Amino acid sequence: MSARSARSVSRRDFLQATGGLVIGFALAPRLALGQDRPAPLPGSLNANRMLDAWLRVDPNGTVTIFTGKIELGQGIGTALSQIAADELDVDLKRIEVVSGDTARTPNEGQTAGSLSIEQSGTALRFACAEARDILVSAAAVKLGAPAAELKVSDGAISAPDGTSVTYWDLARDADFKREATATVKPKPPAAHRWVGKSIARRDIPKKFTGGAAYVQDVRLPNMVFGRVVRPPSPGAQLLSVDEAAIRRLPGVVAVVRDGSFLAVAAEREELAIRAREALARSARWGETESLPPAGDALYRHLMSSTVPGETVVEKTSPVVAMPVKTLEALYTRPYQCHGSIGPSCALAQWQDGKLAVWTHSQGVFPLRAELGKALGIPTKDIRCMHAEGAGCYGHNGADDVALDAALLARATSGRPVKLQWMRDDEFMWEPYGSAMVMKLSGGIDAQGNIVTWSHELWSHPHSTRPGASAGVNLLAARHLAQALAPGLPADVPQPAGGAARNAIPLYDFPNVKVVKHYIAEAPLRTSALRTLGGYANVFALESFVDELAAAAGADPVDFRLRHLKDPRARGVIEAAAQRAGWRPSVRGDGTRGRGFAFSKYKNLACYCAMAADVQVDRPTGRVSVTRVVAAVDAGQIVNPDGVINQIEGGIIQSTSWTMLESVRFDRTRVMTRSWADYPILRFTDVPEVEVVLLDQPAERFLGVGEGSQGPTAAAIANAIANATGKRLRALPFTAERVKQAMA
Amino acid sequence: MILVLRAAHIGVAYACGEDKEDTMASFTLRVNGETRTVSVEPDAPLLYVLRNDLELNGPKFGCGLAQCGACTVLVDGKPVRSCVAPVSTVAKGRITTIEGLGTMDRLHPLQRAFIEEQACQCGFCGNGMVMSAKALLDRTPRPNDRQIKGALNGHLCRCASHNRIVRAVHRAAKEMRP
Numbered sequence: 001m002s003a004r005s006a007r008s009v010s011r012r013d014f015l016q017a018t019g020g021l022v023i024g025f026a027l028a029p030r031l032a033l034g035q036d037r038p039a040p041l042p043g044s045l046n047a048n049r050m051l052d053a054w055l056r057v058d059p060n061g062t063v064t065i066f067t068g069k070i071e072l073g074q075g076i077g078t079a080l081s082q083i084a085a086d087e088l089d090v091d092l093k094r095i096e097v098v099s100g101d102t103a104r105t106p107n108e109g110q111t112a113g114s115l116s117i118e119q120s121g122t123a124l125r126f127a128c129a130e131a132r133d134i135l136v137s138a139a140a141v142k143l144g145a146p147a148a149e150l151k152v153s154d155g156a157i158s159a160p161d162g163t164s165v166t167y168w169d170l171a172r173d174a175d176f177k178r179e180a181t182a183t184v185k186p187k188p189p190a191a192h193r194w195v196g197k198s199i200a201r202r203d204i205p206k207k208f209t210g211g212a213a214y215v216q217d218v219r220l221p222n223m224v225f226g227r228v229v230r231p232p233s234p235g236a237q238l239l240s241v242d243e244a245a246i247r248r249l250p251g252v253v254a255v256v257r258d259g260s261f262l263a264v265a266a267e268r269e270e271l272a273i274r275a276r277e278a279l280a281r282s283a284r285w286g287e288t289e290s291l292p293p294a295g296d297a298l299y300r301h302l303m304s305s306t307v308p309g310e311t312v313v314e315k316t317s318p319v320v321a322m323p324v325k326t327l328e329a330l331y332t333r334p335y336q337c338h339g340s341i342g343p344s345c346a347l348a349q350w351q352d353g354k355l356a357v358w359t360h361s362q363g364v365f366p367l368r369a370e371l372g373k374a375l376g377i378p379t380k381d382i383r384c385m386h387a388e389g390a391g392c393y394g395h396n397g398a399d400d401v402a403l404d405a406a407l408l409a410r411a412t413s414g415r416p417v418k419l420q421w422m423r424d425d426e427f428m429w430e431p432y433g434s435a436m437v438m439k440l441s442g443g444i445d446a447q448g449n450i451v452t453w454s455h456e457l458w459s460h461p462h463s464t465r466p467g468a469s470a471g472v473n474l475l476a477a478r479h480l481a482q483a484l485a486p487g488l489p490a491d492v493p494q495p496a497g498g499a500a501r502n503a504i505p506l507y508d509f510p511n512v513k514v515v516k517h518y519i520a521e522a523p524l525r526t527s528a529l530r531t532l533g534g535y536a537n538v539f540a541l542e543s544f545v546d547e548l549a550a551a552a553g554a555d556p557v558d559f560r561l562r563h564l565k566d567p568r569a570r571g572v573i574e575a576a577a578q579r580a581g582w583r584p585s586v587r588g589d590g591t592r593g594r595g596f597a598f599s600k601y602k603n604l605a606c607y608c609a610m611a612a613d614v615q616v617d618r619p620t621g622r623v624s625v626t627r628v629v630a631a632v633d634a635g636q637i638v639n640p641d642g643v644i645n646q647i648e649g650g651i652i653q654s655t656s657w658t659m660l661e662s663v664r665f666d667r668t669r670v671m672t673r674s675w676a677d678y679p680i681l682r683f684t685d686v687p688e689v690e691v692v693l694l695d696q697p698a699e700r701f702l703g704v705g706e707g708s709q710g711p712t713a714a715a716i717a718n719a720i721a722n723a724t725g726k727r728l729r730a731l732p733f734t735a736e737r738v739k740q741a742m743a
Numbered sequence: 744m745i746l747v748l749r750a751a752h753i754g755v756a757y758a759c760g761e762d763k764e765d766t767m768a769s770f771t772l773r774v775n776g777e778t779r780t781v782s783v784e785p786d787a788p789l790l791y792v793l794r795n796d797l798e799l800n801g802p803k804f805g806c807g808l809a810q811c812g813a814c815t816v817l818v819d820g821k822p823v824r825s826c827v828a829p830v831s832t833v834a835k836g837r838i839t840t841i842e843g844l845g846t847m848d849r850l851h852p853l854q855r856a857f858i859e860e861q862a863c864q865c866g867f868c869g870n871g872m873v874m875s876a877k878a879l880l881d882r883t884p885r886p887n888d889r890q891i892k893g894a895l896n897g898h899l900c901r902c903a904s905h906n907r908i909v910r911a912v913h914r915a916a917k918e919m920r921p
Contacts, residue, residue, distance in 0.1 A: 422807060645864060683895050689906060
């Protein structure tokens, strides 16, 4: 983001900003050398440098922390308050959290990429350490004692002579309106009271007592209920609709038709739904075949793309022996849904030309900018406020529905609109996780070691979030009469990567080549689904490691360890194998088997290894994943149960992706419209999960939210191969596919 | 207590009505031990009456198709998918939502167990899980894993908190045993 926006500053902007030609000329060479850039600060402090952007101490005995990261059910509010309470030496109960409000919080971009603790947690840690220092210095003056001799306990600062003063007394004098310096060292792990403990999440009690916990629970005075009527297919255009008839229906307040965008507002929610149905019946659409072929043809279609391969990494070691045995295998992953349990929802209200939006977007600031572009108004006239939605697992319809609500609310004379997508809106229009093809080849030498490795992949974009490209990527914008299209997004750059995320093996293979075909033009909308390309790449990579291990006659765990030097990678592999009771080179018995897999998410975040047990019913092809044992190294752990919850949830969610999930479509329409068309894992099929945490209190935070999905798919594939001798390379492993493979 | 909500808005809707089937009717509902009167169309799904007229947040809109279970409430002790239950069909029953089980100060053992087990991520499915678990425990006070999973199998959870949910139901069952 920052690099892109820096590039986009024109010469004229620059001269205006610096006050004239002469100064501009004088400054330019120094700027080019980076000498005028402020010193880098840790985490998100770097882009939000004022202390008072991050916290406020109030005379009423509370501390409010401000974060640009938002709660997605991952427990971020709780974890950040643990960090703040520790650095400030206050009880956890005193911490209040304000998150994701363009009028009140720092801009931390998207809450994505398993980065919230790394970015926001690090910023708050340094900001709070510095704030404590400022408060203690103020107390030193007041108490007439050296700062070094003062002790802080729950906000009470006391001197050796027994005199004391509290944060709350000092609140009015303490000046946080200054740039952070990050010179105050945060506490060592041994001094933590809250960090490292499984503190109960603060967002949970209201969720089980009917509290107002979600954007759906926001009720505004005089509010009306909105629904959209989407085209029946991605290529469809609205030809005609009898709006007047719909306006006469009971309770209808407004019907908006703009190009192919169609929406209705009504006094009551069920009347809005009925009006939506009536509009859909009345609308005539012109449809075109805009979708790729389905089934196996989809993958041939992807591979026939004319987009040339781009080398992501190439490493050669000429001294290594030639392979004595080579293998090649093709793995595929279909389009898959986020499938939030609650379809997307937003509220919008226009007052005096200004727009207020309540949203479960993962990035209120990027959304505000995108809304500004779509609606043609300055961002200063838009306020986006986050309220939780149902879990999103990436870029779903959250941002899109905000524009829908804003467009509809322009027609309701200032009355606020709560616009709720219906189930089929979400299934048919959320951006999917891209279909992908991974072609792996590799060779082993006479000792059975991998000496050559190649990973070539084909993929559509994995990030088309607001702000990810030029143009406007809010769904309704492309349907308006004055259509605004999204620009073609660039791939997420390495080292994190998007399409090629986790395609570069962490193993010490002497010859490695990774090539991606990044097909930016996507016939079906795609964007970030938890792990981006990581899920499919780790599935392929870790399946292929097992295929080569089998070719080398090696045990999969031992085979991995002998290709890995990274001690933390080895640590999780050994821990998972040990806890699972891994027995080397044990073959499955035809129906039961066990598989192993490992990855370091993004090659930058947490380390995760796991063993999965499966049971295969050969006659029907039904596979039960019965148990998964995982080990995780996430650096310093803020909230152990929070980490376990993320890893465990990731394993089960990925089991669902891996066993069941693919979006259905024909050449014209998406056929996935309800849960009947998109089965997901249910209670009776959920594996038992055990998670072992390897705490590293001296190491920096490593994100965990997406750490377990990739290894899960591979561990299951490897377990099925172990059980049956059959290698499955096409996701998902439906009963039909497994049965075919067994035949 | 009798509440008539949003009479003015309903009046507007009524005046616009052209078809006979759009006629509003008055229903007296028994919700969480209180009596509430609403003016709605007989086929209005109970979910919207609970959420919008009675301002109860517990039952959630998830699919509108009785597929996911997020909207579950109890009618005479039995789990009902309120997103497809016309208000006219439940007007005679005793309706219980999660708000009727307990409050923050006086949690029902199931609510306490779900909180103690941290049995959710986003929590959007949690309402339905708790309500169906309530119905299960009322008829089967000592359920085994299979019975719990069977009772909840019609409920979808996307964050994948299934195992925590099963543990929470066990915990509640233990606490509720005499």
